[in-house]
Amino acid sequence: MSLNSEVAGVLNEIGEIYEANGDLFRSRAFRTAAQRIASLTEDIGEIHAEGKLMEIPGVGRSIASIIGEYLETGSCALLEELRESLPPGVLELMQLEGVGPKTALRLNRELGLTSIDQLEAAAREGRLRGVRGFGAKTEENILKAIQEHRSRLERHLLGGILPLIRGITSYLKGDEAAIEVKAVGSARRMAETVGDLDILVSSERPSMVVKRFTSMPNITRVISRGRTKSTVMLGKGVRVDLRVVPPESYGAALQYFTGSKEHNIKLRKMAKERGLKLSEYGLFERDSGKKIAGEDEREIYRHLGLGWIEPELREDRGEIEAAASGGLPRLVGYGEVRGDLHIHTNWSDGTGTLEEMAEKAREMGLEYIAICDHSKTLGIARGLDEERLREQMREIDRLNERMEGLTILKGVECNIKADGSLDLSSSVLRDLDLVIAAIHSGFKSDEKQMTERLIKAIHNDHVSAIAHPTGRIIQRRRGYPLDLDRVLEEASRQGVLMEINAFPDRLDLNELNSRKAGERGVTLYIGTDAHTPSQMDFLPLGVAVARRGWLEAGSVANTLDVEGLLRRIGKG
């Protein structure tokens, strides 16, 4: 975890406690500040050292001093104090669906409950309905919420949830009452993980759509079912929210439900400053109530004096200001990536043959791929030694002769040893088109060692790129300790490419680090790390990271044609 997310965590918890205390505005101030800091590309420690904390939007005198205190002492007196002030268990109870600060506090005050376990016991014994405002139905819902809380998975990987989204949207499109059907929320923003699924439908007959929605197969509970809005739980703990709006409001609803929340709050504020009101139904004049826009999402932005903002950018990370000044990046397009530069085959730990991987690439319309199997010291993956790699290279030559419209590049994902050297000899590395170096072991080394190890690899004449540079696995493993700023600096200086690994649980570099890399003049590339033909379909996930990292095509090496790419890495 970076220092930035650590600080954001402290501010967030303070915000949470203020929320429980009913101090909503103060709560939001802390949460906003946390969000801003979590999405900074600069290091919070450096900003503090330069005395520039208060230049961060949302950070004023108080929060700046809290951050300073935390950075210098490693603790935060306010947070300690707030934790003491809050009755025990209240934050825990608030984790349950349907239990907010008011309910949690009352449960604590009136029944002395301090944990979810105690709440469950009380509900089972029917003790909740004795409290004013609680009935049998509430008791039942709380028991269900406890079950769901226990079985609920963490956020879902985007790559894992996209197929489910396609299933749901095509099911809803099967209803003739549904005009437009679209996944919105973090899925439309292509965030790396998705919490709840949000589905937006435009229709003149909303109740028909709601009816079809609540009769989807695989529903374990219908949480709510209104005229235009419904929520259900699917198996595996996936929660799906549906919203139905009339066609004339579709654009406004699309804007609203795509979020992010922070992005929307800022837009609504802008609308208000212009005497307008923005809701999911449209953009209206505040006084007359006259509707100015609503059917078309672009019109909403246009009437606020903004160019259309790509969903991937809508995180309140400067995109609104950029749109206002005409300074939005021209994001790399999903169709602009011409090749996949990180592919495994059954020569090492993949399942596909060279030919199968090549065939898949052709089906996808790619112009080239780089075969980058593991090298010999990665024994568990049947890494290739010099001899077998030579053999594979000859096989690729033969395949290239009969492949039309696709170039197969000879590459390797070469293991970086503990001392920073590579595990294959220069004589073979020199004959490859693409050498990607990567760390696969020794994650327990300290930051200095890891950083030196990568920098040494970057300085190796044969190395063109670094794969999954931080080693993180989403929700399973934080990256190895690393001074990424120094690594990026050296990569920029040496002209070595940094990977955006498109595998759903890697996405490494992530969006913030990709943005940082782009800002520092590093060229990146996208590789799927596919071990089967179908995993090459992960490519768009990598493009999404690049887009969320504000990258233009010029910063992404595999938007070049094959000649351009080879020139770029000094092999042309």
Next chain:
DNA sequence: GCCGTTTTCGGCCCGACTGTTTTCAGTCG
């Protein structure tokens, strides 16, 4: 707590659904 080209005080996004307190508070996104 933060913020300011209407403001250094007084705002802070806006609306749907549920359950229960018979008119609305609480929660959520």
